[in-house]
Amino acid sequence: MSxxxxxxxxxxxxxxxxxxxxxxxxxxxxxDFLVHDLYELEAFAERDYxxxxxxxxxxxxxxxxxxxxxxxxxxxxxxxxxxxxKGTLSTGCERIDVLLQGGLREGHxxxxxxxxxxxxxxxxxxxxxxxxxxxxxxxxxxxxxNSFSAKRIAQFLSQPSDPADIEVNKxxxxxxxxxxxxxxxxxxxxxxxxxxxxxxxxxQIGCQVRMLIIDSLSSLIAPILGGGxxxxxxxxxxxxxxxxxxxxxxxxxxxVTNHMVAGEAGISKPALxxxxxxxxHVRLLLSRxxxxxxxxxxxxxxxxxxxxxxxxxxxR
Amino acid sequence: MEVSSLPIxxxxxxxxxxxxxxxxxxxxxxxxxxxxQDLKISENEVLEILKVVSxxxxxxxxxxxxxxxxxxxxxxxxxxxxxxSSICITTSCSDLDEIxxxxxxxxxxxxxxxxxxxxxTQLGIQLAVNVQIPADYGGLGGKAIYIxxxxxxxxxxxxxxxxxxxEDMLExxxxxxxDSQACRVDKPPKAFMDNIFYFRICTYTEQIAVVNYLEKFxxxxxxxxxxxxxxxxxxxxQEFEDMALRTRLLSGMALKLMKLAKKxxxxxxxxxxxxxxxxxxxxxxxxxxGDSWAHASTNxxxxxxxxxxxxxxxxxxxxxxxxxxxxxxxxxxxxxSASNCKRVKLM
Numbered sequence: 001m002s003x004x005x006x007x008x009x010x011x012x013x014x015x016x017x018x019x020x021x022x023x024x025x026x027x028x029x030x031x032d033f034l035v036h037d038l039y040e041l042e043a044f045a046e047r048d049y050x051x052x053x054x055x056x057x058x059x060x061x062x063x064x065x066x067x068x069x070x071x072x073x074x075x076x077x078x079x080x081x082x083x084x085x086k087g088t089l090s091t092g093c094e095r096i097d098v099l100l101q102g103g104l105r106e107g108h109x110x111x112x113x114x115x116x117x118x119x120x121x122x123x124x125x126x127x128x129x130x131x132x133x134x135x136x137x138x139x140x141x142x143x144x145x146n147s148f149s150a151k152r153i154a155q156f157l158s159q160p161s162d163p164a165d166i167e168v169n170k171x172x173x174x175x176x177x178x179x180x181x182x183x184x185x186x187x188x189x190x191x192x193x194x195x196x197x198x199x200x201x202x203x204q205i206g207c208q209v210r211m212l213i214i215d216s217l218s219s220l221i222a223p224i225l226g227g228g229x230x231x232x233x234x235x236x237x238x239x240x241x242x243x244x245x246x247x248x249x250x251x252x253x254x255x256v257t258n259h260m261v262a263g264e265a266g267i268s269k270p271a272l273x274x275x276x277x278x279x280x281h282v283r284l285l286l287s288r289x290x291x292x293x294x295x296x297x298x299x300x301x302x303x304x305x306x307x308x309x310x311x312x313x314x315x316r
Numbered sequence: 317m318e319v320s321s322l323p324i325x326x327x328x329x330x331x332x333x334x335x336x337x338x339x340x341x342x343x344x345x346x347x348x349x350x351x352x353q354d355l356k357i358s359e360n361e362v363l364e365i366l367k368v369v370s371x372x373x374x375x376x377x378x379x380x381x382x383x384x385x386x387x388x389x390x391x392x393x394x395x396x397x398x399x400x401s402s403i404c405i406t407t408s409c410s411d412l413d414e415i416x417x418x419x420x421x422x423x424x425x426x427x428x429x430x431x432x433x434x435x436x437t438q439l440g441i442q443l444a445v446n447v448q449i450p451a452d453y454g455g456l457g458g459k460a461i462y463i464x465x466x467x468x469x470x471x472x473x474x475x476x477x478x479x480x481x482x483e484d485m486l487e488x489x490x491x492x493x494x495d496s497q498a499c500r501v502d503k504p505p506k507a508f509m510d511n512i513f514y515f516r517i518c519t520y521t522e523q524i525a526v527v528n529y530l531e532k533f534x535x536x537x538x539x540x541x542x543x544x545x546x547x548x549x550x551x552x553x554q555e556f557e558d559m560a561l562r563t564r565l566l567s568g569m570a571l572k573l574m575k576l577a578k579k580x581x582x583x584x585x586x587x588x589x590x591x592x593x594x595x596x597x598x599x600x601x602x603x604x605x606g607d608s609w610a611h612a613s614t615n616x617x618x619x620x621x622x623x624x625x626x627x628x629x630x631x632x633x634x635x636x637x638x639x640x641x642x643x644x645x646x647x648x649x650x651x652x653s654a655s656n657c658k659r660v661k662l663m
Contacts, residue, residue, distance in 0.1 A: 003336050029336070116610030117632035125634070128392075140389075146424050146574055146614045149635035150396035179392035185575040188323045192372060219611055222567035226560045231326060238321055259611045261563075266594060271608060 003029050011060055018057040021048065033061060082107070085251045089211060091123065092130030092156070095313040096297060100282075101305065104211070104253045108303075109243050109279065113258040113270040114286030119295040120257040121147050122315040123286075124213045127255065129156040132178045133171075137210035141181040142193065144219050148181045159316075178207075187220045187235050194242045201250045209252055212243075216257040218271045225272065236272065240279035247281075256280065270300075277301070319343070322368055331355040332365075343369050403456055405447050405542060405583055407439065408481075408650050411641035412628055416617075422456075422541065422583045425573055425612070427548075429588035429603040430619030434626055435645045436587045437468045439619075440544045442650045443585060444512050445474065445481050447542040453485055458541025458582075459511040461533075463526055465550045469514065478508035480648035513540070520551035524565060527572050534580050543576065547587040549604045563608050570612030586613060625653060 004022060007014045007030070025041060027033050038058065045054040073081075088102030097103045104110055104127065112120045124141070125148070132139045141148055157172045184190050201209065217239070224232030247254045258276075263269035270277075270285075277283070283300035298310040318339060319332050335354045337343050343351075343366070352362045404419030413419045420426055420443060430436050444462050449455025462469060482505055513533075517523045523545075534540050556562045577584045593602040603610070603618065610616070616632040622642075629640040642653035 115607060117616070121634050141392075144571070144574070145611065146578055147634040148392075148395065150392045150399050152635045153392055154396055155635075173393055176393035176396060177391045180389045181392060181395060182389040183575075183578050185571045185578075188321065191321045216611060218608075219567060219571060222608060223564050223571060225564070227564060229326065231320075231329075235321060238318070260607050262607060268607060 004033070007061075007064075011064065013053065013057045013060050017050065018054060021045070021054055034065065038062070089127075089131050089135060089253050091127040093123065093126060093313050093315060095311045096123070099297065099299070099309060099311045104255065105282075106210075106251045106253045107247050108281040109240075109247050109254040109256065110282040110284065111256050111258055111280035112284050112286060113260065113300070114295075115260045115268060115288065118286040118288045119297075119313075119315060120286060121215055122152075124215050124255060124257065125149065125152050126156055126315055128179050128211065128213060129153045129175070131211050131253075133157060133175045135210055137208040138178045138180055139211045139213065140197065140209055141179060142184050142190065142212070142214045143181055144184055144214075144216055146183065147215065148183075150176065150181075153179065184220065187224060187239065190214070190220055191235070191239060191242070194239070194246065198242070198246055198250075201246075209250070211253045211255065212246065213255045214243075214257070216259065218258045221272060233275065236276060237279070240276065244279065244281075322372065324365055324368055328355070328357070328361065328365060331357065340369060340372065403451075403454070405443055405456060406449070406454075407643075408442055408446060409641075409643040409652050411652055412643050412650075415628070415630055415636065415639040415641045416615075417636045420542070420583050420585060421615075422581050423577050424614040425570075425577055425584040425586065426615040426617065427586045427588055427603070427613035428617045428619065429590055431590055431601070431621070434619040434621065435643075435650065436619065437546055438473075438645050439650055440546045440585065440587055441469065441474050441477055443542060444544055445478050445508055445649070447583075448508055448511050449481070449485065453488060456541045458539045459513065459537060461513045461515070461530070461540055461543045463515045463517060463523075463543070463545045465517045465523060465545070466547055467516070468546060471509070474512065475505050475509060476647065477649040478505040481508065484648075513537070517551070520556075520565070523548075523551055524569060527569050530576055531572075531579075534576070534582070538580075540580070540582060542583045542585065543573075544585045545587065547589055549589045553589070553604060563606070566605060566609055567612065570609070573612075574614075590618075 004014060004019050004027070008016075008019075021044075022028070022033065025036065025044065027036055027041075042055060042058060045051055045058060048054055086105060086107040088100075088105050090097050090103040091100075112123060114120055128139045128141055153176060154172055157175055158168055182193065184193060197209070197212070221232065221236045221239075224235060226232065243254050243256070246252055259271050260268040261271045270283075280301070282302050285298050285300050287296045288294075294312055294314045296310060296312050299305055299307050301307060319337060320329060322329070322340075324332075332338070332343075332355065337346070337351075337354075348359055348362045348366060351366075352359045355362070402422055404413070404416070404421050406413055406419040407416070428436060428439060440462070444460035447456050447458050447460050450457045515526055517526060530543065552562055552566065573584050573586075576582070589604045590601050591604045592599045594600075601618075601620070603616065610632075613632070614634065615630070615636075618629045618631050620627055620629065625642050626644060627640050627642050630636055630638055644651055644653040
């Protein structure tokens with residue numbers, strides 16, 4: 001509901017006489033301007049004595065509104081964008097890559113949901129180590145539960161060969177220097193960090209970011225969700241939309257983890273509720289298969305793969 | 317950046333949006349008096365809002381950085397070096413230390429749960445004493461905070477354990493330092509007791525208040541290295557009708573404890589109770605407070621009985637394998653189990 005005065009600072013044509021003209025047609029805010037019939041307004045402007053200035057003012061308002069909206073794209077452009085810019089990143093677990101037909105896709109927000117100690121953090125660490133080793137670019141890891149273990153990543157990286165080898169050590173150093181970890185303990189800091197990341201990527205400062213992992217998003221949102229007010233809800237959705245925008249605009253793969261809560265009849269269901277379900281592009285459900293570090297992963301939701309496909313995996 | 321994602325009160329947010337200030341940039345050049353007039357609130361409140369806004373204004377500025385590292389972030393390589401040089405708090409039982417990767421780690425929240433009588437409080441008191449072992453003996457030389465919600469902290473037992481620890485240190489000193497280094501007057505048991513800060517909590521609101529107060533307290537006593545909460549469940553299990561409120565309070569508390577652990581580089585140990593869960597046709601023993609609390613800790617250890625022996629099982633850890641180890645509670649505190657089978661069982 002921004003009043004028109006706010007625009008005068010940046011657009012001197014929207015001066016007081018223009019605003020009086022608008023007020024005479026019942027237009028006081030930008031929203032009023034948008035719903036008004038613009039042809040009719042222009043016709044009235046023609047008959048006014050300062051018609052040029054008024055018509056310029058209307059044109060400027062219209063062009064500012066146009067500049068805010070996103071460009072139209074057709075299906076062919078989207079397909080080309082997806083084929084050229086949005087590849088798949090291998091997670092490092094062969095069976096999960098096979099399940100997802102290649103791995104985690106750039107441009108997708110992938111959610112890993114599962115009960116405690118089902119392997120979510122392990123997959124995140126493994127994917128971080130694999131992506132930073134195989135592909136150039138940094139991996140950003142936002143850690144909310146102090147579960148980022150650099151020791152485990154070093155283990156993953158030195159697995160195929162002898163850890164005492166000097167060459168391996170240099171590789172480990174190079175790869176681990178491109179994994180950036182940040183500890184975040186509340187939702188407002190998360191939103192700040194995401195905005196800053198978006199600004200950095202837009203102005204192309206620093207090197208390319210390939211993957212963003214948030215482990216776990218649900219522990220940031222759980223303290224504010226529910227309780228009568230809708231503010232927690234809106235913050236969750238704001239974060240979700242920011243993640244989707246980051247993924248699509250800057251060709252990142254975003255991975256978030258979620259936990260389970262008790263649902264009806266004692267069956268567990270993913271946390272964060274119904275409205276969160278539509279935010280991630282891909283939802284993967286993990287469950288502990290048995291105590292020997294084996295887990296089961298199945299697709300809950302995917303844009304083009306069948307839901308219900310399952311596989312077992314083990315992160316060594 | 318939007319005004320709706322600023323941490324300000326709901327009424328201020330509503331007033332800002334209805335007056336037309338929906339983005340940070342619109343607030344950047346307005347004078348406080350005009351804003352007070354538009355929103356019809358006092359100038360003091362306006363200054364509060366502008367303080368929050370200016371703290372976030374740097375987000376929109378494009379900084380000239382050569383690397384895409386944001387404030388406070390670290391690369392994994394730096395974290396690896398930090399982890400390798402960090403000292404763990406020993407539990408005085410070498411089997412238990414082995415499966416934990418050296419002991420209880422700083423910067424992490426460890427949750428320990430078990431049936432009544434298994435030794436949770438004993439382990440808590442042992443850790444409160446062991447954190448004070450000086451750096452010469454491989455310890456942290458720090459102080460402890462013990463938050464007691466059940467009233468199970470026994471001062472006489474703590475003094476007994478402290479005496480045993482001091483005796484062990486003297487023995488170590490005489491065994492290994494055979495040179496002429498003067499045998500320093502090591503810590504008398506009273507010194508151990510002086511370094512344990514004790515809080516007694518009677519309701520859940522007091523518990524939340526203490527967790528909020530801890531940051532200020534630790535700022536004043538910089539050498540605190542462990543915070544033990546015994547137990548975290550007690551006041552949340554009874555009389556809570558509103559389960560959604562309980563979940564929100566618990567997850568808020570968990571985040572604050574995580575932040576404390578990371579910011580002040582200390583260990584947080586939470587002692588929990590157990591409950592039964594109906595899982596796939598059978599009743600299983602599991603830690604209390606539900607599924608959403610399971611994600612509040614970095615590591616989870618479950619203590620259980622196996623025949624006549626006490627065992628500890630690592631249920632969740634980012635870097636250690638699931639394994640179990642036996643331990644015993646003796647008059648000197650937690651020690652290795654005296655059974656023949658000393659092998660650590662990998663599960």
